[in-house]
Amino acid sequence: MLQNPASKYRSFPPVDLVDRQWPNRRISQPPIWMSTDLRDGNQSLFEPMNLERKMRMFRMLCDIGFKEIEVAFPSASQTDFDFVRRLIDGKHIPADVSIEVLTQAREHLIRRTMESLRGARRAIVHVYNATSKPFRDFVFGMTRSEVVDMAVGAVKLIRQLAAEQPETEWVLEYSPETFTATELDFALDVCNAVTAAWDATPGNKVILNLPTTVELATPNVYADQIEWMHRHLERRDSVILSLHPHNDRGTAVAAAELALMAGGDRVEGCLFGNGERTGNVDIVTLALNLYTQGVAPGLDFSDINAVARTFEHCTQLPIHPRHPYVGDLVFTAFSGSHQDAIKKGFAAKQADVVWDVPYLPIDPADVGRNYDSVIRVNSQSGKGGIAYLLESEYGVVMPRRLQVEFSGVVQRHTETHGGEVSAADIWQLFATTYLDTRAPLHYREHRLFEHGQAQGIRITVDIDGVPHVLSGEGNGPIDAAVHALHTVGIDVQVRSYEERSMSASREAGNALACAFIELTPSEGGGECYGAGVDANIVTASIKALLSGVNRMQSALRDDHRQEAA
Structure with missing residues (x-):
């Protein structure tokens, strides 16, 4: 039995922000999206993507509509360095897409990173150092001023090296790693120092990325922290305020949504929430949440199955069948009452009328899906259903999506003929549907x-x-x-x-x-x-x-x- 955690774990109260504004706001436009599938997502895989999978993922991200893509940590490995060079030298980067790379705030790593980007049309250099008290005290043994000096020194070096490559349009991104565990006044000091060192202007903005490196509190606390920073940052008109939520508490999507209401301009994440530990924020869910609220997300998920299959191929990770919007079973109702309500909702639906079908927050057709009800066949016999009967009696183990497709065939048969359906009946239907030797x-x-x-x-x-x-x-x-x-x-x-x-x-x-x-x-x-x-x-x-x-x-x-x- 779990013991009383009060003496072991710290509770994070809301920020002292008595006139907070975010609870009264709504999201009316999409953020700037930045995919980190090829960097944060890739480094967390059992087997990192090979070159073919990386290129396939990059092309898909471009096709979806991402204009900013973090592609590598080039100073961390020769593989990452070479991938950046392949993108640039092979002219694989569309004219309207900017690549981003990550580096720690260390001189030799920054120099290696800048070298990887030589010849790029536009590049975002993302530099970070940890700022929270546990890191200052236990990991680095640094004072506050030393942490600020480390960040500023890194930015000045990037600025110097960028001036040596004038053919590239350079954008700086800075992350105070462990932001949510950092004292707000100190996070503000570091960010303001970075903004000044870059000499950010409205025409040369700096990206300040405030991550929930580890999710430590409820989403409203993150929103409070973002609104506080949004209000107090110097040169706010020269800053793009970026969000990078992780999902340790399972609330990354909610944290991102509330933080956008609190003043965030940009979101970093992975397509289906891949990333270290429990993952980064799920951009597909976040974008389609906006879509269901009448906000065009600026990303194209009209063929969500194609996106899902490519993601699974590239990452070798399965997508959960109940994953929002894309899971194989999210538009499948097993409950008879759910099936009945959905059917009646479809029957009553009229063109050009607000979507209001019971149990379905989104029209499946908008993401290239349809609604398939799954019938439990002969449940009183204890056999379980269509898939179970075919497997137990005939050794046919159907893929999940085929189970959904074939269930519609069985349903039409039962509606026409009535009565129970035996295993032999199901096998005959399967053979007629898929194994017909009389086909053209x-x-x-x-x-x-x-x-x-x-x-x-x-x-x-x-x-x-x-x-x-x-x-x-x-x-x-x-x-x-x-x-x-x-x-x-x-x-x-x-x-x-x-x-x-x-x-x-x-x-x-x-x-x-x-x-x-x-x-x-x-x-x-x-x-x-x-x-x-x-x-x-x-x-x-x-x-x-x-x-x-x-x-x-x-x-x-x-x-x-x-x-x-």
């Missing part, structure tokens, strides 16, 4: 061949009953098959791929493989799953690809018929 695009056979570093494939298929031999090359059998389909005008992208053994339902030695592929049209559109079953995993994968294409084309034909009607 039908697999016959394939041959693999090597072509240099590439994998080649020849697939024999029937297209509307007519045999065709298709050839393609790629970085593997699936990629090669996608290129082969392209030769007959079928253009798709693979969003995700999984394979499973069906041995749970079969004797050893006779196991089948089941492959699942999630596709989307190359020109954009909704996702669609395909499935394939075969003793050979490559054959199962190709069948899954053709299954997905058949289902996608069927859905497009249905859409065209509805439009014509």
